[in-house]
Amino acid sequence: MKNLVIVESPSKSKTIEKYLGKDYKVLSSKGHIRNLSNTGKYGLGIDLENGYKPNYITLKEKSKVVKELKAAVKDCDNVILATDPDREGEAISWHLKEALNLKDNSYDRVVFNEITKPAIIESFKHPRKIDDNLVHSQESRLMLDKIIGFRLSRLMQYKTDGKSAGRVQSVALKLIVDREREIEAFIPKEYYTIETDFKDFKATLTKYKGKEIEINSKVEADEIISKLSNAYNIANVDKKLKNKQSKLPFTTSTLTQMASNRLGYPASKTMMIAQKLYEGINIGSETVGLISYMRTDSIRLSDLFINDTEKYIENNYGKEYKGYAKTAKKNDNVQDAHEAIRPTSIDRTPESIKKYLKPEEYKLYNLIYIRTLASLMADAKVEATSVDLDNNDYTFHATGQVYVFDGYLKVYKDYEDTEDTVLPDFANYMSSVIVSDKVEKIQHFTEPKSRYTEAKLIAELEKLGIGRPSTYAKIISVLKERKYVEIKDKKFYPTEIGVNVTDKLQEFFSGIINVDYTANMENELDLVADGKLEWDTVVDKFYKDFEPLVDKAFKEMEKASPKETGETCPECGSPLVIRKGKYGEFVACSNYPDCNYIKKEEKEKPTETGETCPKCGSAMVIRKGKHGNFTACSNYPRCKYIKQEEPKELDETCPECGNKLTERVGRYGKFIACSNYPTCKFIKKLKNNL
Numbered sequence: 001m002k003n004l005v006i007v008e009s010p011s012k013s014k015t016i017e018k019y020l021g022k023d024y025k026v027l028s029s030k031g032h033i034r035n036l037s038n039t040g041k042y043g044l045g046i047d048l049e050n051g052y053k054p055n056y057i058t059l060k061e062k063s064k065v066v067k068e069l070k071a072a073v074k075d076c077d078n079v080i081l082a083t084d085p086d087r088e089g090e091a092i093s094w095h096l097k098e099a100l101n102l103k104d105n106s107y108d109r110v111v112f113n114e115i116t117k118p119a120i121i122e123s124f125k126h127p128r129k130i131d132d133n134l135v136h137s138q139e140s141r142l143m144l145d146k147i148i149g150f151r152l153s154r155l156m157q158y159k160t161d162g163k164s165a166g167r168v169q170s171v172a173l174k175l176i177v178d179r180e181r182e183i184e185a186f187i188p189k190e191y192y193t194i195e196t197d198f199k200d201f202k203a204t205l206t207k208y209k210g211k212e213i214e215i216n217s218k219v220e221a222d223e224i225i226s227k228l229s230n231a232y233n234i235a236n237v238d239k240k241l242k243n244k245q246s247k248l249p250f251t252t253s254t255l256t257q258m259a260s261n262r263l264g265y266p267a268s269k270t271m272m273i274a275q276k277l278y279e280g281i282n283i284g285s286e287t288v289g290l291i292s293y294m295r296t297d298s299i300r301l302s303d304l305f306i307n308d309t310e311k312y313i314e315n316n317y318g319k320e321y322k323g324y325a326k327t328a329k330k331n332d333n334v335q336d337a338h339e340a341i342r343p344t345s346i347d348r349t350p351e352s353i354k355k356y357l358k359p360e361e362y363k364l365y366n367l368i369y370i371r372t373l374a375s376l377m378a379d380a381k382v383e384a385t386s387v388d389l390d391n392n393d394y395t396f397h398a399t400g401q402v403y404v405f406d407g408y409l410k411v412y413k414d415y416e417d418t419e420d421t422v423l424p425d426f427a428n429y430m431s432s433v434i435v436s437d438k439v440e441k442i443q444h445f446t447e448p449k450s451r452y453t454e455a456k457l458i459a460e461l462e463k464l465g466i467g468r469p470s471t472y473a474k475i476i477s478v479l480k481e482r483k484y485v486e487i488k489d490k491k492f493y494p495t496e497i498g499v500n501v502t503d504k505l506q507e508f509f510s511g512i513i514n515v516d517y518t519a520n521m522e523n524e525l526d527l528v529a530d531g532k533l534e535w536d537t538v539v540d541k542f543y544k545d546f547e548p549l550v551d552k553a554f555k556e557m558e559k560a561s562p563k564e565t566g567e568t569c570p571e572c573g574s575p576l577v578i579r580k581g582k583y584g585e586f587v588a589c590s591n592y593p594d595c596n597y598i599k600k601e602e603k604e605k606p607t608e609t610g611e612t613c614p615k616c617g618s619a620m621v622i623r624k625g626k627h628g629n630f631t632a633c634s635n636y637p638r639c640k641y642i643k644q645e646e647p648k649e650l651d652e653t654c655p656e657c658g659n660k661l662t663e664r665v666g667r668y669g670k671f672i673a674c675s676n677y678p679t680c681k682f683i684k685k686l687k688n689n690l
Helices: 010-020 060-074 087-099 117-123 132-159 169-185 218-226 252-263 267-279 303-317 350-356 359-375 409-415 454-464 472-481 496-509 515-529 535-556
Strands: 003-007 024-028 034-036 056-058 078-081 107-109 190-197 202-208 231-244 380-391 394-405 433-435 438-445 485-488 491-494 563-568 575-581 584-589 607-612 619-625 628-633 648-653 660-666 669-674
Touching: 003 010, 003 060, 010 024, 010 117, 010 267, 024 060, 034 087, 034 132, 056 060, 056 087, 060 087, 078 087, 087 107, 087 132, 132 496, 132 515, 132 535, 169 454, 169 472, 169 491, 169 496, 169 515, 190 218, 218 438, 231 394, 252 267, 252 359, 252 454, 252 472, 267 359, 267 472, 267 648, 303 359, 350 359, 359 409, 454 472, 472 485, 491 496, 496 535, 515 535
Parallel strands: 003 024, 003 078, 078 107
Antiparallel strands: 034 056, 190 202, 190 438, 202 394, 231 380, 231 433, 380 394, 485 491, 563 575, 575 584, 607 619, 619 628, 648 660, 660 669
């Protein structure tokens, strides 16, 4: 074997190996192979007294993978590290280099933005070495997140009902809690608008004697109406031809927002489907990546893709539909490391490959394809008309618009409202005076800002410079898993636990758990990636600010009182409370340690299922076990038959063989495993991420 290529995902390896040919062997690291250990002070795996030196260990579940990779390295002349084209991917390549003991002259690093044969072949013509600045930036993020996560999570577990806290997670939760409090404190204010109806249109009162008007009561509205006649003078008619600009291509943020609004997909589902489309879909004769890399905050498109798409637009829609590559003002938060999310080929239309895609894959691919195509098409043209009508110094205003050229809406109309609002041609009126059919007052009340949906929260995080493309979905998932928020009508409502955790953090960490501090930290990590700031300077500055606050909080933060059950202790008469123990919640006396009473749970009679045991013929019942309910024979312990539940199929694929993953129940509770068991023995452990 001459060349060994290492990628992250097993689903990529076969496709890439086919593209590269017989001189290449492509293997997978199956994601991260190393992480910070849980040794040292506070279990951080960081030497806090000696320059914040990290202590990395090989993940237990990856020891076999590393062993296989080491054996493969011995049999090759050159190693090419081809992990994802972002900071996390760069760090994984560095960990592979370290774990496999690769020398600088025995490896190359290549990156590609899409998994197609031309892109892969071209990337291998431009190898480089690992970018230490990108690695240091990712290392710093990992250290900061672990310091905050471990220290604050343990504080929250000890002092509150919360389970965790995090650098970005806690700021996102604060946004939700703050919005809820704004809504609770909001006092609606009454106001009125006045509309007049004409034969072909309606107009709204906007000004009095040339100044903007506010109507704050029914009395004011009635007084104005009493001063109006039914005759209105046409004071001004304005017609303009306006351009309606096509949308920019997708970034991770805008894709997750649009998929949430238009397809109803949560961010986690969108990213899971996008990952599959990026890594490759079998479309008959070949397996090919259908979209470019899906973790990006760039709107850039490659010159080659732009040229191909412009030809496609001209051939299929006409020369007049050709637009130009849109550019946007570079946001300080944008890494711009690669392209926007786009199809890998504009000729691979959604309809042409629909039969190879699952319905949810087709919907997301269609959204990405149409958005990218529209971004390179001409602007739509709208004839906008406005008219001002005068009645006793009161000015009424009406607007209308008619699309005279559809432009990009030729393909994008299903994703955007484009209704024509037609006003009459006032030039044809015989007189400058028109008569209204009716005038009416309409009561309104001001409304507070709306609660965050997933799409709105992601947009806000991006606008504030908090988090990065790879983190949005995870942030939202953690808030849900920790029960810090509830979802009602697709909107976030903070739970009592979420509010309490936020308040406790703000009491002691308001200088760190806030938007400005978090956004500034992201900027500093960007400077590390650019080689303009030393990584240990960032970590040191943060730790010296943070650790004294943690020590103070452990000493001074009031511990949440256990919740009373409403019962009294049968031994001493004190209230019974709910406490947390090693094996979950239990009911005990509030007078502990003077009283050690613990309430024993009454065993409920097992519920019969209506089935009979296939071994002894006795009734089958639902029993409670340590890890949940299960169905078993009622004749236990004479008969120990337990019914095996059918595995639940998930919307994930096995990283080793590509088959569906299933949720199963084993001796130690739920776990996720390959549906192709026992041929494939892949098992994914369920962990609580702090």
